[in-house]
Structure formats: structure tokens, C-alpha cells
Amino acid sequence: MEYQQSTELDTVVIGGGQAGLVMGFYLAQRGHEFVILDENVRTGQSWRDRWDSLRLFTPAKYDGLPGKPFPGDRLAFPSKDDMADYLEGYAESMGLPVVLGTRVDEVKKVGDGFSVSAGDRSWQARNVVVATGGYRSPKRPGFAAGLDPSIVQLHSNDYRNPGQLQPGPVLVVGLGNSGAEIALEVSRTHATSVSGKPGGELPVRHGRAAARFVLPVIRFLGLHVLTLRTPVGRKVAPRFRATAAPLIRTRTKELRAAGVELLSRVSGVAGGLPVLEDGTTTPVTNVVWCTGYHEDAYGMGLPVAADAGHQRGVVDAMPGLYFLGREFQFAAASATLPGVGRDAQYLAEVMGAGSGRFAGTFRGMRHIPASNID
Numbered sequence: 607m608e609y610q611q612s613t614e615l616d617t618v619v620i621g622g623g624q625a626g627l628v629m630g631f632y633l634a635q636r637g638h639e640f641v642i643l644d645e646n647v648r649t650g651q652s653w654r655d656r657w658d659s660l661r662l663f664t665p666a667k668y669d670g671l672p673g674k675p676f677p678g679d680r681l682a683f684p685s686k687d688d689m690a691d692y693l694e695g696y697a698e699s700m701g702l703p704v705v706l707g708t709r710v711d712e713v714k715k716v717g718d719g720f721s722v723s724a725g726d727r728s729w730q731a732r733n734v735v736v737a738t739g740g741y742r743s744p745k746r747p748g749f750a751a752g753l754d755p756s757i758v759q760l761h762s763n764d765y766r767n768p769g770q771l772q773p774g775p776v777l778v779v780g781l782g783n784s785g786a787e788i789a790l791e792v793s794r795t796h797a798t799s800v801s802g803k804p805g806g807e808l809p810v811r812h813g814r815a816a817a818r819f820v821l822p823v824i825r826f827l828g829l830h831v832l833t834l835r836t837p838v839g840r841k842v843a844p845r846f847r848a849t850a851a852p853l854i855r856t857r858t859k860e861l862r863a864a865g866v867e868l869l870s871r872v873s874g875v876a877g878g879l880p881v882l883e884d885g886t887t888t889p890v891t892n893v894v895w896c897t898g899y900h901e902d903a904y905g906m907g908l909p910v911a912a913d914a915g916h917q918r919g920v921v922d923a924m925p926g927l928y929f930l931g932r933e934f935q936f937a938a939a940s941a942t943l944p945g946v947g948r949d950a951q952y953l954a955e956v957m958g959a960g961s962g963r964f965a966g967t968f969r970g971m972r973h974i975p976a977s978n979i980d
């Protein structure tokens with residue numbers, strides 16, 4: 607489909623992952639003229655680029671975006687490629703104006719609106735939604751540079767499968783969900799240890815039974831109890847943003863059963879090898895850093911800082927600028943599939959009606975005023 611470029615629009619959405627797409631769904635409903643700009647050549651790429659064996663921890667019944675349920679067995683946990691294909695189909699079936707292969711390099715404030723540029727193309731709009739995802743700048747400790755050059759080092763962001771590792775023991779640094787899942791996989795082919803402390807663990811085994819009885823409770827808590835509207839939500843939000851989520855599918859019990867050794871945190875490097883907090887040196891030939899991501903600096907010259915204050919994604923200091931898909935943007939579930947749709951709906955309501963090209967596309971859909979959105 608051809609979309610107008612270098613033009614006056616109601617809204618430009620930067621990023622065409624699930625957050626950008628669902629934003630588009632609600633903008634279309636309100637008659638906005640908009641585009642969704644994404645740097646990839648294919649929708650769903652951020653899922654495709656994750657490790658080969660990755661399955662979602664959310665069951666299919668929670669993985670669909672508004673307007674299109676996730677197909678198939680509702681209690682199954684889709685693979686990352688199933689998820690990517692679903693998003694591609696979503697953009698297509700909703701007729702969303704996604705402009706692929708378009709990396710936004712500059713957002714400038716111009717008069718009452720914004721100018722958004724990607725190379726020699728630009729779009730003018732009164733609203734900009736930044737939906738660029740939170741997993742872009744891999745974080746690893748400075749001392750990683752001191753490891754012996756013979757050690758294979760990877761960040762979880764670049765890990766695909768154990769075939770990338772050389773023979774010999776593997777140390778996985780960081781015990782969040784990525785660290786736990788990668789350690790379990792690697793333990794089938796390599797002697798594996800994992801260093802760090804989990805930020806809690808799901809109290810029951812993850813799987814179909816949990817999808818039926820336990821995950822609905824967790825979803826309810828993440829959507830309706832742990833929100834910026836409740837005292838408990840406001841209390842946990844900073845911790846939630848700063849620390850790894852509890853282990854969900856691969857817990858310490860599963861790791862121990864697979865023979866993975868659980869170690870304390872890595873505190874530095876000595877003689878080219880990782881050193882633990884208790885001073886022990888770990889002689890390994892591979893290190894997988896599962897140490898998370900930096901808060902994204904966006905790199906688009908945004909007219910406000912990445913940590914600018916915002917209310918549910920509405921940037922205080924810059925009318926017309928919005929964030930979507932951020933950790934605990936409104937609720938614990940905000941940066942996940944079950945939570946992002948509600949935040950997008952809220953932003954669309956705050957922006958109000960658009961100038962009309964898409965009006966009627968979603969005729970018959972229920973219109974919910976922002977004041978009624980939980």
C-alpha cells in the first residue's frame with residue numbers, strides 16, 4: 607500500500623512493534639491521519655530477532671491485540687515467530703499505514719506540532735507517539751572488557767542458540783527470565799553456571815494448568831491492582847522499573863534439576879576470568895551476559911529527555927508528545943501484550959478525534975471515553 611509522505615498528518619507513530627500497531631488501531635478508530643514508521647523491513651522483527659527457542663510466557667489467550675484474537679489453542683504459549691507472524695497479519699488485516707525500512711533519526715518541535723525525519727523524508731504532525739520498545743541498548747558491566755579474548759562473550763540480545771558457543775563451561779551472568787531460560791538451554795550441551803539472585807519466582811509451575819488457573823490472577827493483578835492509581839502500585843512501580851521480573855517459567859528448581867550451578871553475583875575480572883562476590887574465580891570459556899538493557903536514549907534528538915516526566919505516557923512538558931510501551935507506564939502489565947492496548951486506547955482518547963481519512967474504517971466499534979478506561 608502507498609502512503610503519503612512529507613505531509614501534514616494528525617499523528618506520527620515511531621515504532622511498529624505491538625505498541626505502535628495497537629496505537630494505530632485506536633488512532634484509526636478516531637479518524638486520525640497517521641503513519642507508523644518502523645526501521646525494519648518486516649513487521650514483527652523485534653520478536654524474530656530473539657533467540658531461536660523462545661516461547662512467550664503469556665498464553666495465546668492474552669497475546670492477541672484489540673480487534674484480533676491470537677489464533678489457535680488459547681492455552682498454548684506461542685513461539686516468537688508465531689508472535690511475529692501474528693503482528694504482521696494484524697497490520698495487514700487492520701490496513702494499518704506502516705512504513706517499513708524507515709529509521710527515524712530526528713524529531714523536532716515546529717510551531718504547534720513536530721517534524722519527524724528519516725533520511726531525506728519528513729512528516730509533519732501535531733502528535734508524535736514514541737513506541738520504540740525498551741530493549742534496544744544491551745547493558746553489560748564495564749569489567750566485561752577485561753575478560754580474556756579467548757572467552758566467547760555474548761549478550762542475551764545477540765544469543766540465538768548454543769551453536770554460537772565454543773566447547774567448555776558457560777557462565778550466564780544475570781538471573782532474570784532471559785538468564786534462566788538461556789542457562790537451561792545451554793546446560794543441555796555445556797556445563798553451565800548462572801550467577802545472580804532472582805527478583806522472586808512464580809510459586810507454581812508454568813504451563814497449561816497455570817495458564818488456566820494462575821496466570822489469570824497474575825494478569826488481573828498486573829492490569830488492575832498494580833497501577834499508578836493504587837497505593838500498592840505506586841509503591842512497587844520504581845522497583846518494578848529498576849529490577850528484573852520474577853522468574854516465570856524457568857525457576858531455580860528447574861535450573862538445579864538440570865544440573866545448572868547457581869552462583870553469587872559476578873563482581874569483576876581477575877587474570878581474564880570472571881570473579882564472584884566471594885572472591886572465587888570461575889574458569890569458563892563462554893560468558894552470556896543477561897544483564898538487561900539501558901533506558902533507551904532514543905537517539906532521535908527528541909525535544910525532551912528519555913526520562914521526561916509523563917502521566918500514563920502523556921509527556922508533561924511537551925504537548926503532543928507521547929510514549930507507549932514503557933515499563934510500568936500505567937500498570938505492571940504496561941510493557942506486555944496484555945497491557946499495552948489499554949495504554950494506547952488512553953492516549954488516543956487524550957489526543958481526541960483526528961481529521962478524518964480513516965474515519966469509519968472501524969465503524970461499529972465501541973467507543974469508550976478516556977474517563978471510563980481503567
Ligand code: FAD
Pocket residue numbers: 620621622623624625626643644645646651652653656661662663664708709710711737738739740741784904906930931941942943944
Ligand atoms: P518492540 O517490539 O521492540 O518494537 C519497537 C519497534 O520500533 C521495533 O520494530 C524497532 O525496530 C522500532 N524502532 C525503534 N527505534 C526506531 C526508530 N528510531 N525509527 C523507526 N523504528 C524504530 N511480553 C509479553 O506480553 N509476553 C511475553 O511472553 C514476553 N516475552 C518477552 C521475552 C523477551 C526476551 C523480551 C525481551 C520481552 C518479552 N516481552 C513479553 C515484553 C514485550 O512484550 C516485548 O518486549 C515487545 O516486543 C514490546 O513491544 P514494543 O512494541 O513495545 O517494542
